[in-house]
Amino acid sequence: MPWEQNAGPCVMAPPHLSEWARRAAAFLERQGMEDLIAFATSGSSGSPPKAVLFTRQALDICARGALEHLHAERGDWCCPLPVWHVGGAMIYLRAGLAGTAVHALEGKWNPRAYADLMKTSGARWSSLVPTQVVDLVNGEIQAPPGVRCIIVGGGALDMETGRRARALGWPVVQSYGMTESGSQLATALPDEPYHTDRLSILPHWELAADSLGRARFQGEGKLCGRLLTQDNGEFLLEHVPSRDWWTTCDLVRLEGRFLTFLRRADRLVKILGELVDPDAVQEALQRRAPGAVVEAAAHPRAGAELVACGPSAARLKEASREWNETAPGPQRIGSIMETPIPLTIMGKLDRAALRAMMREHPEKRERVDFPR
Incomplete structure (x- = not known):
């Protein structure tokens, strides 16, 4: 991972934000935050970039929690996501902690190339966004044998597409999470029929709903701050104390250690x-x-x-x-x-x-x- 190779803060951002990322890293270093890792978030089109900040220990906790939840300590991973995105970066971190390999899909997304890579590499684990699953289903592309779990994040995969993907051999599971949680907060299990409700909460998180029904979470894997870009281009650092719960804009239903996403509160x-x-x-x-x-x-x-x-x-x-x-x-x-x-x-x-x-x-x- 880039943060293992470079001293100082590491800002993970898409190529078109490379200059912004360089300036953000320099700003964080001036604040004495050499050990932080920052993920740029997409936000709304045209809005100033911002980044979510983590300690390296927090990301390790998130990766270990996901490995424990899915029993994914054995088997290689396939990564079709960019490493600058938290979903792609966490694949590498999970594999690194488990001592397994990552096989990266090179170039632009291609569903058949992805299926071929899964087959030739023997990878058992992977992550996709819903549109990538749709491409596999529309292409009627069969999964190779031995695939254990495909985590679907970045949005909901509808029931019909999920069931069709399962019929093609792709063991897709719905997850719920965000950059602020280092990827997953709750994820279904591959041994269950495909479903989008009552997702199992990962072991390193505590979740609750506030008086409006919005999800709140707490745990040692949580973000430690945010770096905001003001209208004048200057940076604004926002600290998130470790004792504070982080409140989302998502309305959820909680039943013990199970979470059902309902809708965005701001929609x-x-x-x-x-x-x-x-x-x-x-x-x-x-x-x-x-x-x-x-x-x-x-x-x-x-x-x-x-x-x-x-x-x-x-x-x-x-x-x-x-x-x-x-x-x-x-x-x-x-x-x-x-x-x-x-x-x-x-x-x-x-x-x-x-x-x-x-x-x-x-x-x-x-x-x-x-x-x-």
Whole structure:
């Protein structure tokens, strides 16, 4: 890992932020934080970069917790994720602690090349983001024998795709986590049928819900601070005391040592005076139109309306009309927009870019007839 090779703070960032990362490392060194590791986070498109800070001991604790949770002390790992992302970096750290090897997928993501690498390397463990699993399923690519577990992070993998991946031999498991937790907080187990609820909390974490239902976590693997970039380009260091719990923006349900992610607390929108959850509507719509994305747009009368986006207008229109037949008025799809879904460099949905496309090209939106 880069932090094993270089003295001083190590800032892990994508190539287009290399100059920002150099400046961030110099700033942290001036603050006397030579032993910290920082991961740049994507945030919203166009927003100033920020980084989540860890001690090296904290990341070791996160890696050991994941190995213990999955019983992954034996067997090589395959890494199709960039090492500057916490998901990719933790693959190397887990393998290093277990004394096993990492086989990296070189170049751009290619599902067949990934499957070939898993086969030739004999790797038993790997991590993917949901869009990569979708590519494997759409390509009907069979998993090689001997694969033990594929951790899916960076977003929810829907039930249908997860089950299809399992049928192809890919032992995908849903995880829940974030950069601030050094990757995973809770992860399902590969011996269970594929599911996205009641994920098992990793052994090194304590979790609770605050009065609003948002997830809070505490443990020795937690972040120790954040490095924020101000509008003038200067850095602002935010310390996170070890005794403090970290509060997320995620609404969850906790049942003992099991966690179910419900939705983002900051995604609710008011339509016709009622709070509506676009993510819940999106989940329902995806059963009719896989890959569809639901976003809110301003509406002169209702305050906002839901827009279904995706590459096929015909499929979106049919699915939206079916949904609107039984949905309450505020939860109905008001219009559709045929468009490729923008993704971040990590293959995650880029909602900020999608909202910008909706604002800049209103003429691409097509009204959906409401049932009478």
